[in-house]
Amino acid sequence: MSMIRDLRAAVRPSLRKSNALHNSYDTTRDPSASSAVVDCAVYRDGRRLESGTCRTPHEAMLQVREEGGFAWIGLHEPTEEEFAGIAREFGLHPLAVEDAVHAHQRPKLERYDDTLFTVFKTIHYVEHTELTATSEVVETGEVMCFTGRDFVITVRHGGHGSLRALRHRLQDDPELLAKGPSAVLHSIADHVVDGYIAVAGAVQDDIDEVEIEVFSTPAKGSSRGSEAGRIYQLKREVLEFKRAVSPLLRPMQLLSERPMRLIDPDIQKYFRDVADHLARVHEEVVGFDELLNSILQANLAQATVAQNEDMRKITSWAAIVAVPTMICGVYGMNFKHMPELGWRYGYPMVLGVIGVVCFSIHRTLKRNGWL
Numbered sequence: 001m002s003m004i005r006d007l008r009a010a011v012r013p014s015l016r017k018s019n020a021l022h023n024s025y026d027t028t029r030d031p032s033a034s035s036a037v038v039d040c041a042v043y044r045d046g047r048r049l050e051s052g053t054c055r056t057p058h059e060a061m062l063q064v065r066e067e068g069g070f071a072w073i074g075l076h077e078p079t080e081e082e083f084a085g086i087a088r089e090f091g092l093h094p095l096a097v098e099d100a101v102h103a104h105q106r107p108k109l110e111r112y113d114d115t116l117f118t119v120f121k122t123i124h125y126v127e128h129t130e131l132t133a134t135s136e137v138v139e140t141g142e143v144m145c146f147t148g149r150d151f152v153i154t155v156r157h158g159g160h161g162s163l164r165a166l167r168h169r170l171q172d173d174p175e176l177l178a179k180g181p182s183a184v185l186h187s188i189a190d191h192v193v194d195g196y197i198a199v200a201g202a203v204q205d206d207i208d209e210v211e212i213e214v215f216s217t218p219a220k221g222s223s224r225g226s227e228a229g230r231i232y233q234l235k236r237e238v239l240e241f242k243r244a245v246s247p248l249l250r251p252m253q254l255l256s257e258r259p260m261r262l263i264d265p266d267i268q269k270y271f272r273d274v275a276d277h278l279a280r281v282h283e284e285v286v287g288f289d290e291l292l293n294s295i296l297q298a299n300l301a302q303a304t305v306a307q308n309e310d311m312r313k314i315t316s317w318a319a320i321v322a323v324p325t326m327i328c329g330v331y332g333m334n335f336k337h338m339p340e341l342g343w344r345y346g347y348p349m350v351l352g353v354i355g356v357v358c359f360s361i362h363r364t365l366k367r368n369g370w371l
Helices: 002-010 018-022 057-067 080-090 094-102 164-169 181-217 228-257 265-331 348-366
Strands: 037-044 070-076 107-111 115-125 138-147 150-158
Touching: 002 164, 002 265, 037 057, 037 164, 057 080, 057 150, 070 080, 070 181, 080 094, 080 150, 080 265, 094 138, 107 181, 115 181, 115 228, 138 181, 138 228, 150 181, 164 181, 181 228, 181 265, 228 265, 265 348
Parallel strands: 070 150
Antiparallel strands: 037 070, 107 115, 115 138, 138 150
8 A cells, every 4th residue: 555655646746857757766776686677778760779778767768858759668577666666757657557566457458647558468378299188278478568658668477478579570660660659559469469369270279189089989998078178178278368358359449449649540550450350369269169168068968978878788788687587586496396397408498598588689689779
């Protein structure tokens, strides 16, 4: 709560004065100490300024105010203490800061004064040689993006989804980067959705593999229904994928259709393409979920049919065994006067009758598909 009170006080206009800006970030920090800031740069006219390399977000903003352009600051899993100074420096809203620090947020788009706060769920496909009932198929992370008039702050959570390669690609396209912070936001959204497309293709391969095994002839020693654990695990992973994709549909629709002061009109056209790709991925993920439901039901139905077949076989053999059991039970009674007890051929005759009756029952049941 103390952090929230500090951040609420930080957005007061008095802290926007130059002397407050100078003290809002700890510039005396040991450069050799570990930091959540993974990259800090100033861009003007689509090119990274190499002069006056900024070591802190405070230096970046000073350089922006002196030379123009915008600052792009990248952070990885910052603590409350590490992010508090940056929040004061850029006047970020306390609620957005709290979400960015603690992560585990739903994909969303929120506006706080002159800042857009966007949350993306990143998806990483976990390679595996064989899909098992405990395999992890997708791994999630998060990228939060604060977009202002002259700054972009990206906060990444998780061990994947690095934006370093994306930053380099943007730096190789000065014409696009010259559009400002909205170009960075679009590139991040496009990067995340492209990741969804790649993961969807890999998950489709896993589903195809399970589907083939369910509807193929089971291997010797295996039983129908043994794939249920793998199907259920894959369904859980698809559900995790769906939680990342579905909530992002509305934010992408807003960015592509609703005019916003912080989004360049030329960049807004590119958001439409991202929204289209996201809608396609969403349809695929929903299809995955429905297909896995069908495969799971088919697998359970096959297990039920197999059990019924086993019960029919057991019942058939029980009927066959019942014949000698009944006859032997009759002749096992200790009565003195019984038919054929004193006949010389009585024993072979009884064995023959048992054999003929059992053979007839077996043939009839096999003809009817019970054996």
